[in-house]
Amino acid sequence: MAEKTLDQAKLKAFENAAAGHDGVLSDESGEMIIKPCTDHEIAFYQESLHHHPKFYELMPLFMGTLQLGAPANVPDVTAPSEPADLTQDQKDKQLLHGQKIATETAIVLENLEHGFKKPNVLDLKLGALLYDPEQTKPEKAERLDKVAAETTSGSLNFRIAGMKVWNGKDYDVYDKFYGRKFNKDNIKDGFATFFSSLGAASRPDDARELLETILAEITKARHSLERSESRMYSASVLIVYEGDADALDTLMGNPPKTPRVDERAPTNFEIKKSQEEEDEDEEQPPVTHRVKMIDFAHAAWTPGKGRDENVIKGLKNVEDQMDVLIARFE
Incomplete structure (x- = not known):
């Protein structure tokens, strides 16, 4: 795959996120997102x-x-200033995706929605403790504890x-x-x-197999964290699957084999190497789904502190919900 370059004059606001902060950009092709972030x-990463x-x-x-700086040709996606007399709830509703991070440094990542005709996207925020106790001011900690409790x-x-979720005509968006x-x-x-459009578009056997494949990848994430020592406050697992019924039906004509729980999925490097061998300029083939961990602003590898039970428990409970869904197709 040929090396990609970024032209800041052609960056645009990324408007397809299911959740997250304002200020995220994408390149002209839609293959990459440019996300303001901290060091x-x-x-x-x-x-x-x-x-x-x-x-x-x-x-x-x-x-x-990428250093964004403040060139005139980069879109201004900063939220408008808020009247001082708004309640916190009103402020939240005005800015559903959180405040833009105050930084000129951005991280360049693959756009996980790229390659889908109509990507259905689910962002699951993990953990009961949503902040680093050693780095968070008491008032913010109290607010996040309240959110968790409720x-x-x-x-x-x-x-x-x-x-x-693509409903066949447009997107139903859930904030x-x-x-x-x-x-x-x-x-x-x-x-x-x-997953409602999956049930409507696919044969029960195909729907079950895709759900089982997604479940296996969530389990793989949990197993990886169980073998690690880390803390990932407010990280998420992102699930994307094809929402276009015809595209999904075509892809499911040769459905991917459901891996065993411990079977290693190919790495990004292996996938890209295979593509390069076939055709240097060939685009990534369409896929039925992607499952990735995202949002690492408050994540760290922490040798000596043990595994991250806060996140591991969340992943286990997500797996339980996937089991409930799969049972409907049996």
């Missing part, structure tokens, strides 16, 4: 790439960094942070407030909504 997050290759397989492909973050160690309304007993309804 800490860049360091985590670099350390994962060089020292934790098994986990790096579960992350978006890291393509380097949502499935507290009861299940994960919650729906946002999702979008972070949608995810906050669920409890541990009805969260299955959120998963059913996200």
